[in-house]
Amino acid sequence: MCGIVAYIGNKQAQPIVIKxxxxxxxxxxxxxxxxxxxxxxxxxxxxxxxVSDLEALIAQHPEQxxxxxxxxxxxxxxGVPNDTNAHPQTSNSGNLVxxxxxxxxxxxxxxxxxxxxxxxxxxxxxxxxxxxxIEDVQQQQGVKLGQxxxxxxxxxxxxxxxxxxxxxxxxxxxxxxxxxxxxxxxGENEFFxxxxxxxxxxxxxxxxxxxxxxxxxxxxxxxxKIRKIKDDSLAEPYVEKLQMSLENIQKxxxxxxxxxxxxxxxxxxxxxxxxxxxxxxxxxxLSSLREHDNxxxxxxxxxxxxxxxxxxxxxxxxxxxEDFTRIPVEVEYASEFRYRxxxxxxxxxxxxxxxxxxxxxxxxxxNIAKEKGAFIYGICNVVxxxxxxxxxxxxxxxxxxxxxxxxxxxxxxxxxxxxxxGLYLGKANxxxxxxxxxxxxxxxxxxxxxxxxxxxxxTFIEEVATSFKTAQNCIYLGRGYxxxxxxxxxxxxxxxxxxxxxxxxxxxxxxxxxxxxDKEMPVVVIATKKGYYDKVVSNIQEIKSREGxxxxxxxxxxxxxxxxxxxCLEIPDAxxxxxxxxxxxxxxxxxxxxxxxxxxxxxxxxxLAKSVTVE
Ligand code: M6R
Numbered sequence: 001m002c003g004i005v006a007y008i009g010n011k012q013a014q015p016i017v018i019k020x021x022x023x024x025x026x027x028x029x030x031x032x033x034x035x036x037x038x039x040x041x042x043x044x045x046x047x048x049x050x051v052s053d054l055e056a057l058i059a060q061h062p063e064q065x066x067x068x069x070x071x072x073x074x075x076x077x078x079g080v081p082n083d084t085n086a087h088p089q090t091s092n093s094g095n096l097v098x099x100x101x102x103x104x105x106x107x108x109x110x111x112x113x114x115x116x117x118x119x120x121x122x123x124x125x126x127x128x129x130x131x132x133x134i135e136d137v138q139q140q141q142g143v144k145l146g147q148x149x150x151x152x153x154x155x156x157x158x159x160x161x162x163x164x165x166x167x168x169x170x171x172x173x174x175x176x177x178x179x180x181x182x183x184x185x186x187g188e189n190e191f192f193x194x195x196x197x198x199x200x201x202x203x204x205x206x207x208x209x210x211x212x213x214x215x216x217x218x219x220x221x222x223x224x225k226i227r228k229i230k231d232d233s234l235a236e237p238y239v240e241k242l243q244m245s246l247e248n249i250q251k252x253x254x255x256x257x258x259x260x261x262x263x264x265x266x267x268x269x270x271x272x273x274x275x276x277x278x279x280x281x282x283x284x285x286l287s288s289l290r291e292h293d294n295x296x297x298x299x300x301x302x303x304x305x306x307x308x309x310x311x312x313x314x315x316x317x318x319x320x321x322e323d324f325t326r327i328p329v330e331v332e333y334a335s336e337f338r339y340r341x342x343x344x345x346x347x348x349x350x351x352x353x354x355x356x357x358x359x360x361x362x363x364x365x366x367n368i369a370k371e372k373g374a375f376i377y378g379i380c381n382v383v384x385x386x387x388x389x390x391x392x393x394x395x396x397x398x399x400x401x402x403x404x405x406x407x408x409x410x411x412x413x414x415x416x417x418x419x420x421x422g423l424y425l426g427k428a429n430x431x432x433x434x435x436x437x438x439x440x441x442x443x444x445x446x447x448x449x450x451x452x453x454x455x456x457x458x459t460f461i462e463e464v465a466t467s468f469k470t471a472q473n474c475i476y477l478g479r480g481y482x483x484x485x486x487x488x489x490x491x492x493x494x495x496x497x498x499x500x501x502x503x504x505x506x507x508x509x510x511x512x513x514x515x516x517x518d519k520e521m522p523v524v525v526i527a528t529k530k531g532y533y534d535k536v537v538s539n540i541q542e543i544k545s546r547e548g549x550x551x552x553x554x555x556x557x558x559x560x561x562x563x564x565x566x567x568c569l570e571i572p573d574a575x576x577x578x579x580x581x582x583x584x585x586x587x588x589x590x591x592x593x594x595x596x597x598x599x600x601x602x603x604x605x606x607x608l609a610k611s612v613t614v615e
Pocket of ligand 1 (some may be wrong): 307308309310357362405407491492495611612
C-alpha cells in the first residue's frame with residue numbers, strides 16, 4: 001500500500017515521477033505529493049486526492065526544472081488523508097525529505113523521545129517520526145546520510161520501504177526496505193526507485209529488487225552501494241532483466257484496466273499453461289514440483305494460506321486437490337492463521353497464494369509455517385515479489401500485470417496453476433487413472449477458447465447489469481466447486497459497486513439467509529449442469545417462491561433453470577473441477593457493468609489498495 005517513485009539523473013524529474021505515480025495509484029490513492037530539488041532549493045507540494053489533483057496543484061506553481069524528485073501516492077494508515085499527512089514528510093531542519101510505504105509500529109515511543117529532544121511535529125504520521133529520527137542521528141552522531149538511515153532503521157519496529165533525500169547531498173538518494181517492496185531501475189547515468197518496476201519500464205530494463213533489510217546508497221555518476229541494515233556489511237547487488245513491456249501496463253483501448261484484464265483471461269490462462277502443459281504427450285512439466293515431489297507426495301496434509309480473492313482460489317484448490325490427490329487440504333485466512341498459534345507439522349506442505357506476492361498477512365503466515373519446519377510453496381503473479389523469494393519453491397501464474405484493484409485474471413490463473421499441481425500429483429500418487437488424467441489434460445488446454453466464448457456475451461451481460469444496478473443487496477449461491485465462485489462473485493460486486501453482497505453455499509439458505517429473500521433481492525445462482533444441478537434447481541425454486549429475482553449462471557443448452565430464472569448467463573460445459581475458471585467470468589463482467597453504470601471508479605474503488613502490505 002502506498003506507491004513510491006523517485007528519480008535522480010539527467011532528465012526532467014517531475015514528469016517522470018508524476019507519470020510513475022499514476023502507474024502506482026493502484027497501491028493507494030487518498031493523498032499524494034512530490035518533492036523536487038532544482039539544484040538550489042527543495043520544493044514540496046502535497047494534496048489530498050489523486051495524482052491528477054497533484055498535477056493541478058503543480059500547474060498553479062512556477063515550473064521547476066529539476067533532475068531529482070521524490071513522489072508518493074498514499075493509502076492512509078496513520079492520520080487521515082489530508083495535505084499535511086501526505087508524503088513526502090520533511091524533517092524539522094528542512095534538510096531531509098522521506099517517502100514511506102509501511103507502518104512504523106513503535107512510532108509513538110520514538111516520537112515521545114524526539115519531542116523530548118526538542119523536535120516538533122505537524123502531521124499525525126509515523127513517517128514524520130522516521131524522517132526526524134534520521135535527522136536526530138545525523139545531528140547526534142555526525143555520520144553520513146546512508147549510515148544515519150541505517151542507524152535510525154535499526155531502532156524501528158515495523159515495515160517500510162523508504163526513499164530519503166538530503167538537500168546537502170544533491171547527488172544521492174538512500175533507499176531501504178523491510179516488508180514492503182522497492183525496485184531500483186538502472187539507466188544511463190540515472191536511477192529510478194519505485195514500489196514496482198512499472199514507473200521506469202520505458203527507460204530501462206535493468207533493475208535491482210532490493211532485498212529484505214537492505215539499504216541502497218544511490219549516487220549519480222557512481223554505482224549503487226548496497227548494505228545490510230542489521231550489521232552495515234556490504235551486499236552484492238543482483239541486477240535483473242525485466243520482462244515487462246509498456247503495453248502490458250496500459251489500458252490498450254479499454255475503458256478500464258479491470259475490463260482489459262477480464263478480456264486478457266484467454267491469453268493469461270494460455271500463458272500459465274505454456275511450456276507446462278504438453279497435453280499431446282500427456283506431460284505436465286512443473287520443475288518446482290518435479291524437484292520437490294517427495295515433499296508433496298509424503299505430505300499428510302496441505303495447508304493453504306491466502307487473503308481475499310486468492311483465498312477463494314485456495315478454496316477451489318481444496319476441492320480440486322482433494323479430488324485429484326486425496327491429500328487432505330485445509331484453507332486458512334492468512335490473517336487468522338498468523339495469530340492463532342496454528343498446529344503445523346514439519347511434513348506439512350503450505351501453499352501460499354498471492355497475486356502481488358506482497359500481502360503482509362500472507363507473508364507473516366509463511367514465516368510462521370517456515371519457523372515450524374513446513375515446506376512452503378508459493379503461487380504468485382508478480383515476478384520477483386517477496387513471497388516468490390521467501391518460499392522454498394513455487395510457480396508463477398504468468399498472468400501479466402494486474403492493475404485493476406479487483407482481482408480477475410489472477411484468480412483464474414491461480415486456479416489454472418492449481419489444476420496443473422493437482423493433475424501432476426494425482427498422476428504421481430496414482431489417484432487419477434491414466435485415462436482420467438489424459439482427459440483432464442486435454443480439457444485444460446481447451447479452457448482459453450471456452451473463456452473467449454463467454455466473453456463474447458459481454459453485451460448481454462451489460463444489459464442484465466442495467467436491471468440490477470440499483471439493488472442495495474445481493475446474494476450469491478453455489479454448491480461444491482461453485483461455492484468459492486459464489487464468494488468471489490459477491491466480493492467482486494461489493495468491492496467495486498459498493499452494493500452489499502454475500503456469498504453462501506446454496507444449501508445454507510435454509511439456515512438463515514432465506515429470510516432476506518423478497519422481490520427486492522437479486523440472487524445470483526451458479527447452476528451449472530455439473531455439480532449438484534438438481535439440488536441447486538430446488539434452491540432456485542425456493543427463492544422463486546419467495547419472489548426473489550434470479551440471475552443464473554447455467555451450462556449451454558440448459559432449459560430447466562431457464563424456465564425459472566429471470567436471466568440466464570450461459571457458459572460452455574466442462575468437467576466439474578474446471579467449472580470455476582468459466583463460471584467466474586460472467587460474474588466478473590456483471591460486477592464490472594453494474595459498477596460502471598452506478599458511476600463507480602472500478603479500477604480504484606474507495607478505501608482499497610491493490611497490494612495490502614500492511615496488516
Ligand atoms: O495480492 P494478493 O493476491 O495477496 O491479494 C489478496 C487480496 O488483497 C486481494 O485478492 C483482494 O481481495 C482483491 N481486491 C479482490 O479483488
